[in-house]
Amino acid sequence: MKINPIYSTFLILTLLIGCNEATEIHKDAALFSKGERITNENFKGTAWLNMLATPDSLNTMYAGLVTFEPGARTNWHSHPAGQILIVTKGEGYYQEEGKDKRTMLQGETIKCLPNIKHWHGASQNSEFAHIAISSRDKGPAQWFKPVTDDEYLK
Numbered sequence: 077m078k079i080n081p082i083y084s085t086f087l088i089l090t091l092l093i094g095c096n097e098a099t100e101i102h103k104d105a106a107l108f109s110k111g112e113r114i115t116n117e118n119f120k121g122t123a124w125l126n127m128l129a130t131p132d133s134l135n136t137m138y139a140g141l142v143t144f145e146p147g148a149r150t151n152w153h154s155h156p157a158g159q160i161l162i163v164t165k166g167e168g169y170y171q172e173e174g175k176d177k178r179t180m181l182q183g184e185t186i187k188c189l190p191n192i193k194h195w196h197g198a199s200q201n202s203e204f205a206h207i208a209i210s211s212r213d214k215g216p217a218q219w220f221k222p223v224t225d226d227e228y229l230k
């Protein structure tokens with residue numbers, strides 16, 4: 077059977093576009109839900125927490141997915157046993173006291189050293205999410221003042 081070359085070109089293009097659409101849908105699907113809105117005073121703006129793992133008799137670690145709407149951020153704080161941040165979405169900021177703010181992008185990991193005062197959050201124009209891993213050893217995080225707009229924009 078002979079297929080009209082115009083028709084076969086159309087067929088191939090349709091298949092290619094179809095595959096591309098399927099890839100796009102998969103890429104945009106969230107792996108985890110945002111969880112519950114954070115209502116405590118330690119955050120400014122709108123942020124969400126999905127606690128993925130909590131400590132138990134075998135393990136001392138917490139892992140929580142934190143999602144920040146644009147402009148949302150933590151207050152200044154420190155972790156007595158340090159913290160690991162794995163960025164899963166968007167663009168955000170991380171700053172340690174006395175140092176310049178740095179940009180964090182999806183796919184990056186940042187290690188916060190124990191007792192170093194810092195903050196993290198979304199950039200002005202991007203939703204931002206990270207998985208925060210910390211330990212219950214040595215006690216809870218210490219919370220300080222909110223990050224002012226001057227500090228945030230610097």
Ligand code: MN
Pocket residue numbers: 153155159188194195196
């Ligand atoms: Mn932290």
